[in-house]
Amino acid sequence: MRKSVKRAYSRYTEEAICLLANLIRSARIEQKLTTQEVADRAGISRSMLQRIEKADLRCQVGAVFEVATIVGVSLFDASQSLTTIRKEINRSKEKLSLLPKTAHKAHKVVDDDF
Amino acid sequence: MRKSVKRAYSRYTEEAICLLANLIRSARIEQKLTTQEVADRAGISRSMLQRIEKADLRCQVGAVFEVATIVGVSLFDASQSLTTIRKEINRSKEKLSLLPKTAHKAHKVVDDDF
DNA sequence: CTAACATGAGTCATATATAAACCATTTCAT
């Protein structure tokens, strides 16, 4: 079964995606690309691109990133190129390997019995 | 009708999301948060969080960003805070207002007829 | 000015993502 979902997003998430949407649209127009063209290149429908540029939170993250990449909007801090992003991935893997595998909660020592 | 879709993503997109996933997982474990906890806070299921941490490109962008926000992975360069991100949104709006509204293709003047 | 084109917005059928539940395995605290 599936609980009927009316998801609530934090203000920060909403605005982050709004910014991303605006950046995408700007970049697209600056490069004189039509919605149809970008959609084709990204392998999505024009309606989908419309939703992305309207900051629809429900779009697939892959589609959004793909479009961003196509119009040249960089996604993370230092990840401008494939090379740098790969380095960062490796760093993150190293880091992950040093961390514990699971996140056990600190046991509440119960002394609230009086 | 709907064409059955086997979407292809660029290498860059894949790796960008892979990096994001790794950063999220690292951050979660560092903070000793279980998958269940983070899922609850984000208002998603544990299975969803698992896919996010496995860099599944088909997750909703809103869910991914929400999780990133919760564990403290920043999405843009300088947009650590709501205030800075809002400034950037405004800047992007200004910029957008100066651009043409539609992206007309430059007419190919055909002189390739000899 | 105006025709061609880009975009916005809505509908609909259906492919697909999602939440829930379950079990097996791994990991960690004690």
Added chain:
DNA sequence: ATGAAATGGTTTATATATGACTCATGTTAG
């Protein structure tokens, strides 16, 4: 060591996102 807890990997029913159309409006090049 051992048990409690966390995680991985399924499966399934259903809500939902998506692509394809269509029409209306806006915009721009010429």
